[in-house]
Amino acid sequence: MMPELGKYAGAVLSAYAVSLALLAVLVLWSLWRAKRVKAALEKVEARRNGQD
């Protein structure tokens, strides 16, 4: 299934590897931060509601 990339295989595969890795890191970082901030806000809101 792997296409014949010839003498440029290194260039093509490294371009895909670097790009997909960067996209994956960006997605994981964004999801991690979203989860962390959501949990922190819920904690602050729960504390605030407890005071009311």
Place this chain on the structure above:
Amino acid sequence: MASIWEYANPRKFMSVTDRVLPWIAGLSAIALVAGLAWGFFLTPDDYRQGSTVKIIYLHVPAALMAINGWLMMLAASLVWLVRRHHVSALAARAAAPVGAVMTVIALLTGAIWGQPMWGTWWAWDPRLTSFLILFLFYLGYIALWAAIEDGDTAADLTSVLCLVGSVFALLSRYAVNFWNQGLHQGASLSLDKEENVADVFYFPLLLCIAGFVLFFLALVLLRTRTEIRARRMRALMARERMA
């Protein structure tokens, strides 16, 4: 019909994006996987560039989003400066890291592609240089947001920086036409069919571009939601301290 300014209300923005975000993320994943698989596995080599032509499916969409990401930040910054809607300033902030990563991908894939085709990883060509400066503007923009504690002041100053950086975003797009020199070719996609890449590369490229646009949109919405929550958290904690 609802006015677009309704979405400047954080509560409305959160409720609408809560519903649409999974769809945009799903469509983005489908378009990206299908487009990249089509381009990588099912397209032939170019008669001059060999298999390196497959890099186009990453390089062109990433470069497009690097420039248009900054222009989206410009639009959001102008909305902030004129109408003072916090959601727009936070959307611009949320888009910056995504645009910066797109710029890095465009620069890296360009260097990897350039080495076998031009015989060099880098040249001080008008388009490459303006792209590097655009990347530095992205870094400066992110650093400025992080350096200023007061949110409104940070939004004001970063908006002005965004206006200045827009010159380089546009230069990145039109540098080849302005200077007509350097190693980089003109646009791969054009309204003039004669200037376009061949159809066999064109259609998977369009699908990849659609995937990158949706990917950018999904991440910016997700990150804007995070910025809205972070801003509310800071406001609540400030109230706690004052009480």
